[in-house]
Amino acid sequence: MRKLGIVGIRGGLPRARMTAHYGNIDIVTACDIDAAQRDTAAALGIEVFDDFNEMLRKAPLDSLIIATPNHLHCEMTLQAFAAGLDVFVEKPLATTVTECDEMIAAGEAVGKFMMVGLCYRHSNLYQAFVNRIAAGSVGKPRMIWCKEFRGHWNPGHGDWRYSQAKSGGSLVEKNCHHFDIFNWAIQSRPVRVQAFGGHAVHDYCETIDHATVNIEYENGVKGTLMLSLFMPELDQLEIGVLGDAGKIETAQLHGRPAASGVDAPPQLLAQTLSIWPLPDGTETRQTVAPYYCPLWPDGKDQHLGSGRQFKVFNECLTQGRTPTIDGGIGRESVVIPFAAEESIANGGTLIELA
Numbered sequence: 035m036r037k038l039g040i041v042g043i044r045g046g047l048p049r050a051r052m053t054a055h056y057g058n059i060d061i062v063t064a065c066d067i068d069a070a071q072r073d074t075a076a077a078l079g080i081e082v083f084d085d086f087n088e089m090l091r092k093a094p095l096d097s098l099i100i101a102t103p104n105h106l107h108c109e110m111t112l113q114a115f116a117a118g119l120d121v122f123v124e125k126p127l128a129t130t131v132t133e134c135d136e137m138i139a140a141g142e143a144v145g146k147f148m149m150v151g152l153c154y155r156h157s158n159l160y161q162a163f164v165n166r167i168a169a170g171s172v173g174k175p176r177m178i179w180c181k182e183f184r185g186h187w188n189p190g191h192g193d194w195r196y197s198q199a200k201s202g203g204s205l206v207e208k209n210c211h212h213f214d215i216f217n218w219a220i221q222s223r224p225v226r227v228q229a230f231g232g233h234a235v236h237d238y239c240e241t242i243d244h245a246t247v248n249i250e251y252e253n254g255v256k257g258t259l260m261l262s263l264f265m266p267e268l269d270q271l272e273i274g275v276l277g278d279a280g281k282i283e284t285a286q287l288h289g290r291p292a293a294s295g296v297d298a299p300p301q302l303l304a305q306t307l308s309i310w311p312l313p314d315g316t317e318t319r320q321t322v323a324p325y326y327c328p329l330w331p332d333g334k335d336q337h338l339g340s341g342r343q344f345k346v347f348n349e350c351l352t353q354g355r356t357p358t359i360d361g362g363i364g365r366e367s368v369v370i371p372f373a374a375e376e377s378i379a380n381g382g383t384l385i386e387l388a
């Protein structure tokens with residue numbers, strides 16, 4: 035049995051339970067500064083700590099899930115590596131690129147792995163999207179876009195997200211997932227980024243609530259992302275690629291059933307993949323079934339790919355599988371949003387990436 039620990043129980047406990055569901059994992063210990071979170075874990079027979087260092091010193095662990103606010107990821111990962119643990123760390127990898135590099139180097143130095151929670155890479159929808167592009171369905175990719183129009187982070191939960199220093203900024207916290215899909219689909223590195231953003235509705239937050247980001251890749255592909263954090267009720271996410279022979283688009287729609295209240299997690303209502311043109315010049319639209327996820331009440335992997343990612347994490351721990359979503363991918367996923375946040379802070383200046 036591999037001995038798994040958690041830091042950041044609110045999100046870490048369900049992640050650990052999903053990992054353990056696939057076998058040969060014992061969740062032995064959990065740490066959180068919040069007493070109510072510790073009580074939740076203790077009720078399941080898990081030994082709890084309020085101090086991370088003390089947990090590392092005393093608990094017989096060989097692996098750790100880090101699900102704390104973003105500004106804590108780097109320090110906690112470095113401490114976990116120093117204690118000889120394999121690590122699953124939530125996205126975004128860290129709040130600066132320098133921290134990402136330190137984390138990667140530390141893991142390599144001790145020969146321990148780091149898997150990053152970019153769960154969309156494990157989803158049926160985005161795997162189908164990227165595989166179709168790689169197979170040449172749209173010819174050579176020329177443009178990529180993402181529109182994410184979603185609701186606000188609920189105040190009173192995860193308020194660190196409103197702090198630029200603790201979250202890295204809205205584009206880092208929210209859109210590292212989507213810039214990761216850009217990098218994955220385009221298979222090139224970004225060279226130039228320019229962005230505009232600000233506060234349209236939630237002006238009490240330090241972090242912005244809407245933005246547009248433009249990117250140019252080394253291979254000439256142009257990308258655009260639009261984010262809004264004030265769309266009421268529905269969360270809508272569209273990502274597409276235009277190639278020199280056609281267009282492929284994905285759409286995800288999440289919403290809260292009317293009776294469930296604003297605090298309820300949004301439910302996955304639809305996910306589709308559309309390709310144009312078919313040989314007869316028409317468009318096809320197919321519904322992509324979510325990956326089956328045993329711990330969600332309806333079995334659907336609501337947060338795309340998150341179910342499968344913990345099956346993979348389990349296999350990394352118990353069968354020696356190499357994590358596909360490693361520190362390098364985690365690092366690249368934050369390069370564009372950090373540059374975009376810098377551009378916005380400087381009034382929309384063009385950022386040239388080394």
Ligand SMILES: NC(=O)c1ccc[n+]([C@@H]2O[C@H](COP(=O)([O-])OP(=O)(O)OC[C@H]3O[C@@H](n4cnc5c(N)ncnc54)[C@H](O)[C@@H]3O)[C@@H](O)[C@H]2O)c1
Binds near residue numbers: 066102106337
């Ligand atoms: N992969 C995804 O799609 C996804 C989804 C949600 C959240 N996340 C990421 O997971 C992380 C946590 O997000 P969340 O929504 O669960 O945040 P949250 O604020 O709801 O939970 C954070 C937990 O960490 C605990 N904590 C804070 N400081 C601590 C410390 N010093 N020591 C021990 N525990 C501490 C808090 O008490 C809380 O239980 C973030 O990095 C976020 O970006 C990723």
